[in-house]
Amino acid sequence: MVRQENLDPTALHWSHFLIAEDAGQTIGIGQIRPSPNCRELGSLVVLESHRKSGVGALLIEALVKDEPGPVFLECLAFREPYYSKFGFRRVPWWETPMPLKLKAGLGGIFGRLFGYQVVTMRWR
Numbered sequence: 001m002v003r004q005e006n007l008d009p010t011a012l013h014w015s016h017f018l019i020a021e022d023a024g025q026t027i028g029i030g031q032i033r034p035s036p037n038c039r040e041l042g043s044l045v046v047l048e049s050h051r052k053s054g055v056g057a058l059l060i061e062a063l064v065k066d067e068p069g070p071v072f073l074e075c076l077a078f079r080e081p082y083y084s085k086f087g088f089r090r091v092p093w094w095e096t097p098m099p100l101k102l103k104a105g106l107g108g109i110f111g112r113l114f115g116y117q118v119v120t121m122r123w124r
C-alpha cells in the first residue's frame with residue numbers, strides 16, 4: 001500500500017503499524033516511525049474504495065492517542081488543512097528534529113525542482 005502510493009518506503013517494520021480492517025480485509029494502515037530524536041506519523045494509506053468515510057481520521061487519532069510527546073509528519077501542502085483538524089501545526093524546517101530535517105530538506109529541494117511543496121507539521 002505504501003509503495004503503491006509512492007510514500008516513503010523506509011522503516012516499514014510491522015510492529016510500528018496500526019491497521020484498520022473491514023470484514024477481515026485491511027482497508028487502512030498507518031504507523032509511528034520511531035527514531036532516537038523524533039516520532040513521525042507516516043505510511044498513512046486508506047484503500048481508495050474506503051476513503052472519505054473517516055478511516056484515516058480513526059487511524060490518526062488512534063496512532064497519536066498514547067504518544068507522550070510531540071509527533072511530526074511530512075505531507076504535501078494541500079494536505080495541511082486535513083492534518084490541522086487533528087491538532088497538527090506547520091513548523092519551519094529549522095525546528096524539525098533530525099533525521100526528519102534531512103528528509104524535509106531533500107523534500108524541499110525536489111519539490112522546488114518538480115513543482116510541489118512539502119510541509120512539516122507537529123502535534124503537541
Ligand SMILES: CC(C)(COP(=O)(O)OP(=O)(O)OC[C@H]1O[C@@H](n2cnc3c(N)ncnc32)[C@H](O)[C@@H]1OP(=O)(O)O)[C@@H](O)C(=O)NCCC(=O)NCCS
Pocket residue numbers: 005007043044045046047050051052053054055056057058074075076079081082
Ligand atoms: C490521506 C488519506 C489516508 C485519507 O484517508 P481517508 O480515510 O479518506 O480520510 P478521512 O475519511 O478521515 O478524511 C478524508 C476527507 O473525507 C471527509 N470525510 C470523512 N468522513 C466523511 C463522511 N462520512 N462523509 C463525507 N466526508 C467525510 C473528511 O472530512 C476529509 O475531508 P477533507 O479532505 O476535506 O479534509 C487517503 O486519502 C489516502 O490513502 N491517500 C493516499 C496516500 C496518501 O497520500 N497518504 C498521506 C500521505 S501524507
